[in-house]
Amino acid sequence: MYSTTEHIGVNELGDMIINVGPQHPATHGVLHLVITLNGETVKKVEPHLGYIHRSIEKMCESLSYRQFIYSTSRMDYLSSHINNHGCALAVEKGLQVEIPARAEVIRVLMGELTRVASHILWWGALAMDIGAFTPFFHAFREREMINEIMEETCGARLTMNYMVPGGVMFDLHPNFHKRVKALLQQFKDKLDEYDELVTYNTIFINRTKGVGFISAEDAISYGMSGPSARASGVSCDIRKIYPYGMYDKVQFDEVLLQEGDTYARYLVRMQEIRQSLSIIEQLIDNIPEGDFQAKTKAVLKLPKGEYYSRVETARGEFGVYIVSEGGMTPYRIKFRSPGFSNLSALDHMTRGSKIGDLVATMGSLDLVIPDIDR
Amino acid sequence: MISFSEIASSVHQWLNSHLSPAWVLTVEMVIVGVAAIALFALLGLVLVIMERKVAAYMQIRLGPNRVGPKGMLQSTADTVKLLVKEGITPAGADKFMFNLAPFIAMITAMLLLAPLGFAKDFQIWDLNIGVLYVTAVSSLSVIAILMAGWSSNNKYSLLGAMRSGAQIVSYELSAGLAIMTIVVLTGSLQLSEIVESQRNGWWIFKGHLPALIAFVIFIIAVTAETNRAPFDLAEAESELTAGFHTEYSGMKFALFFLAEYINVFTVCAIGATLFLGGWMPFHIGNWEGFNHVMDYIPSSIWFFGKTFFLIFVIMWFRWTFPRLRIDQLLDLEWKYLLPISMFNIILVTVIAIYHLHG
Amino acid sequence: MFIVDYIKSIYGAMKSMGTGMKRTAYYFTHHKEIITEQYPDNRDTLVLPERFRGEVVMTHTEQNEHRCTGCTACELACPNGTIKIVTKFDISPEGKKKKAVDKFIYHLELCTMCNLCIEACPTNAIKMAQSFEHSVFDRSQLTKVLNQPGSKLEEGVE
Numbered sequence: 001m002y003s004t005t006e007h008i009g010v011n012e013l014g015d016m017i018i019n020v021g022p023q024h025p026a027t028h029g030v031l032h033l034v035i036t037l038n039g040e041t042v043k044k045v046e047p048h049l050g051y052i053h054r055s056i057e058k059m060c061e062s063l064s065y066r067q068f069i070y071s072t073s074r075m076d077y078l079s080s081h082i083n084n085h086g087c088a089l090a091v092e093k094g095l096q097v098e099i100p101a102r103a104e105v106i107r108v109l110m111g112e113l114t115r116v117a118s119h120i121l122w123w124g125a126l127a128m129d130i131g132a133f134t135p136f137f138h139a140f141r142e143r144e145m146i147n148e149i150m151e152e153t154c155g156a157r158l159t160m161n162y163m164v165p166g167g168v169m170f171d172l173h174p175n176f177h178k179r180v181k182a183l184l185q186q187f188k189d190k191l192d193e194y195d196e197l198v199t200y201n202t203i204f205i206n207r208t209k210g211v212g213f214i215s216a217e218d219a220i221s222y223g224m225s226g227p228s229a230r231a232s233g234v235s236c237d238i239r240k241i242y243p244y245g246m247y248d249k250v251q252f253d254e255v256l257l258q259e260g261d262t263y264a265r266y267l268v269r270m271q272e273i274r275q276s277l278s279i280i281e282q283l284i285d286n287i288p289e290g291d292f293q294a295k296t297k298a299v300l301k302l303p304k305g306e307y308y309s310r311v312e313t314a315r316g317e318f319g320v321y322i323v324s325e326g327g328m329t330p331y332r333i334k335f336r337s338p339g340f341s342n343l344s345a346l347d348h349m350t351r352g353s354k355i356g357d358l359v360a361t362m363g364s365l366d367l368v369i370p371d372i373d374r
Numbered sequence: 375m376i377s378f379s380e381i382a383s384s385v386h387q388w389l390n391s392h393l394s395p396a397w398v399l400t401v402e403m404v405i406v407g408v409a410a411i412a413l414f415a416l417l418g419l420v421l422v423i424m425e426r427k428v429a430a431y432m433q434i435r436l437g438p439n440r441v442g443p444k445g446m447l448q449s450t451a452d453t454v455k456l457l458v459k460e461g462i463t464p465a466g467a468d469k470f471m472f473n474l475a476p477f478i479a480m481i482t483a484m485l486l487l488a489p490l491g492f493a494k495d496f497q498i499w500d501l502n503i504g505v506l507y508v509t510a511v512s513s514l515s516v517i518a519i520l521m522a523g524w525s526s527n528n529k530y531s532l533l534g535a536m537r538s539g540a541q542i543v544s545y546e547l548s549a550g551l552a553i554m555t556i557v558v559l560t561g562s563l564q565l566s567e568i569v570e571s572q573r574n575g576w577w578i579f580k581g582h583l584p585a586l587i588a589f590v591i592f593i594i595a596v597t598a599e600t601n602r603a604p605f606d607l608a609e610a611e612s613e614l615t616a617g618f619h620t621e622y623s624g625m626k627f628a629l630f631f632l633a634e635y636i637n638v639f640t641v642c643a644i645g646a647t648l649f650l651g652g653w654m655p656f657h658i659g660n661w662e663g664f665n666h667v668m669d670y671i672p673s674s675i676w677f678f679g680k681t682f683f684l685i686f687v688i689m690w691f692r693w694t695f696p697r698l699r700i701d702q703l704l705d706l707e708w709k710y711l712l713p714i715s716m717f718n719i720i721l722v723t724v725i726a727i728y729h730l731h732g
Numbered sequence: 733m734f735i736v737d738y739i740k741s742i743y744g745a746m747k748s749m750g751t752g753m754k755r756t757a758y759y760f761t762h763h764k765e766i767i768t769e770q771y772p773d774n775r776d777t778l779v780l781p782e783r784f785r786g787e788v789v790m791t792h793t794e795q796n797e798h799r800c801t802g803c804t805a806c807e808l809a810c811p812n813g814t815i816k817i818v819t820k821f822d823i824s825p826e827g828k829k830k831k832a833v834d835k836f837i838y839h840l841e842l843c844t845m846c847n848l849c850i851e852a853c854p855t856n857a858i859k860m861a862q863s864f865e866h867s868v869f870d871r872s873q874l875t876k877v878l879n880q881p882g883s884k885l886e887e888g889v890e
Contacts, residue, residue, distance in 0.1 A: 018529050026612045040533070040700055067811035070846040129612045131603060131697025134756060137433035141767050155783040155860065161846045169847060170783065196755045202745040203604055203696045298852075355533070356699040359613050432756040436768040694756045695749065710742065 011036065015043055022051045026129055026359045029369030031343075040354050045347040053373040060333040065091045065165060065300040068333065072320075073159035075337060076371035078118040079313040081150075082111045084163035089244055089309035090320040091165040094302035100291040103167035108246040109180075109283050110154070110162060111311075112276040116187075117146040118314035119269045119276075122366045126266065127198050129363035130207050130356075135197050142183075142190060149179050165300060167293030180284050187277055191270075199270065208262040212349040212361030215260055222348065223341035226316025227268045228365050232260035238312035250279050262357075265364040301328055315339055315366050339371040378674055379495035406498055410487055414636055421635040422449040424682075425689055432693045453628065461624035464527060471525035476622065476629035479518035483636040485511045489565045490643050493653050493674035497566060504565035505557055508644055509550050512599065515637060516542040519601075519608060522630070523618040534617025537700055538608035542599055544707040549595035551715035555588040555722045556648045569652035576651035582730065584722040589649045591715050596641040597688055598703070600634060604695035605703060612697075638685055646680035653677040785845040786864040788815075788838055790857055790878040797886040798879055800857035802833035809852035814842040822885075832885055836878040841871055855889050 011017055016037045022030040030051035036044040056075060060068040069087045073080035085107055092099065124139030147157040153173040154160035162169050198204050214224070219232040229236050237254040239247040255271040257264040302324035310319045316338025323332040342365045350358045385405070389398045423438065423446060430437025438445030463469055489504035491497045501507060516539055523535020557563060560571045571577075577585045598605035609617040619630045646652060653673035657665045698706065724730075759765055771778075780786075792798050802819045820834035836858075850858055858878070868874060 016529055025615060037529075037533075040537075063811050066809070066848060070811060070844065070848070127696060131606070131610070131612060132695060133429070134433050134693050137435060141434060144767070151784055152781040153783070155781075155785040155847060156845060159844070161844075161848075164851070169851065173781070173783065193755055196751045197694075198696070200748050201696065201752050202748045203698055203702075205748075206702055207696060207699055354699055354701065355613050356610070356697070428760065431760045431763065431766070434759055434765050434767050436766055436770075690753060690756065690760075694752045 026362060031369045042350050042353055042358050045350055047343055049373050052370050056374045057333050057335060061330055064328050069163055070161040073161055075374055076313055076315060076368050077158055078121060078368055079114050080159050081114040082311050082313040083318055085111055086309055086311035086318050086320045088163040088165055090307045090322050093309060094307045094324060095165060097166050097294045097296060099167060099294055101288045102290040103292050104246050105283055105287050106168050106172060106292060109280060112279045113146050115314045116273055116276045117143050119273050126363040129359050130204060142186060145183050145186060166296040171292045184277060184281055207360055208266060211262045211357045213261045214345055214349050218348060222345035224345055226338050227272060228265055228342050230255060231257050231264035231268045233258040238310050238317055242310060244311060250282050252279050262360050262364040299328060313338060335374060337371045339367050343367055343372055378493040382496055410484060417639050418632040418635055419449045428689045429693050456628040457625055459624035461626045464621050466527040468525035471521050475518050475522035476626045479515060479633040480629050482511060482514040483633040486640040491566055491569055491652050492677055500566045503563045505553055505563045509553060513546050519618050526621040528621050530614040530620045531618050534608045534614045538601060538618060541607060541703060544704055545595045545598040548591050548707060548711040548715045549599055551719055552588040552592035553648060554719055555584055558722050558726050565647055569647060569654060572651040572654050578649045582725060584718050584725060587718045591711050592645055597691055600637045600641055602688055603692040604697050606697060607700055607703060610697060638688060642684035643681045645684050650680045780862040784862045785847055785860040786862050787840055788858050789861040790836060791859060792880055792883055796880060796883045798857055798883050799855045799886050799889045800833045800836060801855055801889060802831055805852045805854060806849035809848045812842045812844060814839045815849060833879055838876045838878050840866060840876060841874040
């Protein structure tokens with residue numbers, strides 16, 4: 001793993017070996033990258049994982065089907081709601097319950113709000129990785145509005161635990177409609193500002209265009225998903241190919257670009273914010289009346305068998321695989337998290353580029369470290 | 375109205391009447407030294423709080439607002455904290471160089487203060503090659519950064535220092551050429567004479583297009599030379615954590631920090647002297663009344679006002695733009711700034727030969 | 733033409749930077765856009781939504797009565813082992829033994845505010861409070877007994 005000359009930080013070829021992380025501003029968490037450098041040029045990137053491994057999968061084996069959902073919020077904490085949605089879908093598949101239409105709409109609405117919040121935060125963080133500080137604070141202004149909506153309806157800001165098998169935990173708050181309308185208006189005004197500050201800035205374009213390129217074939221073979229893969233032209237939006245919830249009934253486009261560089265990944269996410277807002281706009285006035293939760297038993301037992309569900313989180317495809325022996329707790333749970341596969345492509349994307357490019361590329365992958373380590 | 379020059383001359387007369395000339399010189403040097411250090415300390419405090427407030431307002435925040443009225447004593451509190459903090463020298467570091475580097479950074483920043491004209495007839499040392507002195511001394515600061523980066527025995531520091539070396543060496547060129555335009559127009563290297571030549575209008579107005587181009591290039595080049603964003607590659611905290619001063623702590627770190635701000639101040643003061651007329655008030659043609667009102671404002675206010683305006687512009691850059699990559703940074707210098715400033719100097723020579731300037 | 737492209741690229745770069753600087757200058761001069769909340773100072777005016785989950789509390793009436801029957805549904809529903817219920821046997825006026833809650837022990841330091849215990853409670857005995865400033869110097873203070881000393885079960889709650 002480590003070469004023998006690690007302690008002096010130079011390998012046999014005279015290349016410098018640098019540890020980026022686990023405490024480093026660019027890794028957004030406790031990711032540890034061992035980078036081999038030839039001057040400023042990156043020769044190899046080796047991610048070392050496990051600093052925030054909490055064995056959530058094993059933990060879930062001793063939790064009931066109602067309980068385990070909350071722990072998935074702690075994986076990809078920026079799209080915790082969508083993670084919970086995936087778990088709820090897998091459990092519902094086993095229980096064979098019909099979800100009320102109102103619950104479906106609420107789930108999708110909340111999921112899209114989460115996606116927007118996640119992308120907005122990512123936008124600020126990428127700009128900060130590239131060296132601009134101001135966008136980070138501007139991003140928090142809009143994110144705060146979404147967090148307030150979440151706080152009011154779900155009771156928490158980040159790890160909402162709003163999903164229960166069979167629906168959602170509470171009905172929508174009376175203020176929800178008003179606040180979402182205000183949010184949509186706010187975004188209409190402010191998305192252009194984002195472009196002024198970052199998207200059309202020459203330095204930003206120079207820093208990101210042609211940087212961290214990955215072809216569609218490589219993206220597929222590394223198992224990349226989500227906006228990072230769609231920037232290379234891989235059509236992989238679960239909301240389109242395997243629609244769940246309400247997604248087959250709403251109009252939205254899968255954003256696909258062919259360039260495969262950091263700027264394309266940036267543009268895909270910026271477009272996705274607009275697409276998500278249009279989904280919210282379509283649904284907000286058409287929330288059907290009815291129950292927000294299907295009647296389920298107090299103790300849930302999944303019939304013996306295997307259940308798989310997949311959802312599209314803000315980072316890519318999130319899969320939940322449950323093996324049930326018919327008991328109260330799952331026999332085995334496996335999560336397919338998007339960040340892990342996306343990170344694996346980092347080495348391929350950044351070889352031969354500069355340190356600054358490495359940071360920009362890593363930022364554009366939108367890594368959430370607890371999601372990678374679980 | 376009491377002016378700085380009157381105070382200076384009265385002190386000089388008083389000392390001459392009491393002491394022998396050799397002692398007068400010694401005492402005056404001590405006074406200047408103390409005044410320079412006091413100015414530095416004050417400038418450091420003011421500029422740090424100014425930067426934090428500018429950043430805060432641009433980032434829709436309030437910024438420091440707890441210590442003192444409107445948070446104005448925040449930087450003082452921070453300085454006290456840094457003073458009492460332990461200055462760690464890493465075990466693997468070259469101890470002598472490591473401890474020397476911050477002082478070299480500070481001394482080079484201090485040396486640049488000498489030829490600046492802070493007010494009318496108020497200058498520490500009005501040497502006849504002022505511009506040359508400024509360009510020569512300002513390039514010394516890279517030595518301190520290289521020393522700090524090398525002696526820290528830290529790979530981030532080393533990378534930061536090497537970046538800084540490449541950066542300052544290349545941006546010296548266009549900064550120098552931008553200064554040369556004004557030297558060509560004035561025909562003098564003495565800063566006081568350059569200020570005097572702008573009595574009937576600042577160079578940025580009467581120097582036509584070349585002076586304007588030179589001014590823009592000068593601002594870009596000095597932003598790079600002082601390692602400020604978007605050219606802060608030597609620090610680049612998202613890439614190299616803190617670059618060349620990663621290993622520094624306590625007052626040694628504070629000296630680097632202070633040296634950066636003093637450098638910003640001095641280069642902006644030089645920019646104000648060369649392009650914006652130094653302590654010269656703003657005059658418009660034949661508007662006697664207006665000009666008279668402008669004359670009434672003390673010259674030191676004019677000087678500091680112009681300098682702080684330029685400092686604000688440099689801070690404005692920092693809080694708006696992303697950082698460049700190292701190869702793009704060099705591209706910008708060698709493919710854009712240098713050719714343009716060379717072309718510009720030809721233009722300005724033509725103007726100077728035909729006496730097209732005012 | 734090379735020179736034209738060169739000048740165009742410089743012009744484009746300058747223009748894009750100018751728009752960015754205009755935007756930051758706008759915020760620099762428009763202080764009403766500032767979104768900072770002066771948190772410890774605005775404690776009095778801070779309004780938290782009624783659904784905000786800060787900690788689990790047990791509701792008591794003015795007669796010091798609660799609604800907890802000690803059924804341990806919340807204890808079973810909790811994913812973290814936050815709640816521990818110690819039961820005792822009350823002797824009812826008819827002389828019958830009846831299970832009742834002795835101590836409702838709540839470990840705030842383990843709680844993730846997932847709301848599953850409140851969902852599970854059949855008698856609405858517990859609810860989420862909006863307090864969120866839980867810092868203490870000794871963590872033993874985070875282990876709380878939710879039922880007040882001397883409190884009884886409310887009449888008619890089964």
